Amino acid sequence: MIDAIARAGIAVSATLGFVPGFAPPPRIAARVDGFVANLRRMRDAGVKVVCSSDAGIGPPKPHDVLPYGAAILVECGFPPIAALRAVTSLAGQVCRIGERKGRLAPGFDADLLAVEGDPLVDVTALRAVTAVFRAGHRVR
Numbered sequence: 001m002i003d004a005i006a007r008a009g010i011a012v013s014a015t016l017g018f019v020p021g022f023a024p025p026p027r028i029a030a031r032v033d034g035f036v037a038n039l040r041r042m043r044d045a046g047v048k049v050v051c052s053s054d055a056g057i058g059p060p061k062p063h064d065v066l067p068y069g070a071a072i073l074v075e076c077g078f079p080p081i082a083a084l085r086a087v088t089s090l091a092g093q094v095c096r097i098g099e100r101k102g103r104l105a106p107g108f109d110a111d112l113l114a115v116e117g118d119p120l121v122d123v124t125a126l127r128a129v130t131a132v133f134r135a136g137h138r139v140r
Contacts, residue, residue, distance in 0.1 A: 002038070002045045011048040011094040014039060014086075017069030022060035039076045049073070050094050051086040067126035070119075080123045087126075110136035 005012065023029065042049055051069040054061050066087055073083040092102025100109050112133040117125030132139045 002041050002047060005042070006045040006047045009048065011050055011090070012042060013050050013052045013094070014069070014073070015052050015054050016072045017051070017053040017055075017065040017067070018060040019062065019065060019068065024060075036076055039073070043076065043078055043082075048090060048094070049078070049082075049086055050091045051083070052091075067124070070126055071123050074123045080120050083123050084119055109134075 018024070024032065039049070051066065051073055053066045053069050055063045055065050070083040070087050073086055074080055078086070089098065089102035092098040092100075095101075100107070101111065102108075104110075104112070110133060112131075113126070113129060114131040114133075115125045116128040116130050119125040
């Protein structure tokens, strides 16, 4: 199935990210090893994986949880650049807004997240936000 998904160019949205310290419900915990193994298989097969979060559905998943999902992708063997693309340019393409979101380029919306550190070296730098810009204007 994974090979067929890769050949068809189908994107998979992996609902990742949660605040550390929260244990998943038992029915989810029983499936974590298989989920991680499938993520690795998808990576190896070249499946387009984007990172989503279900942010806001409960205490373990507040609205700012997506950076934890990027870190989970790296823990599953995705290179940091692939994890960054999974939450930016690739996610924009999959959501069909890639012509204006997800990249720094002329004509794009200038939505920026400035962080302390280099997320290509340490993806957890995404959690050290120093500034947010929406359409080129700083958001406080």
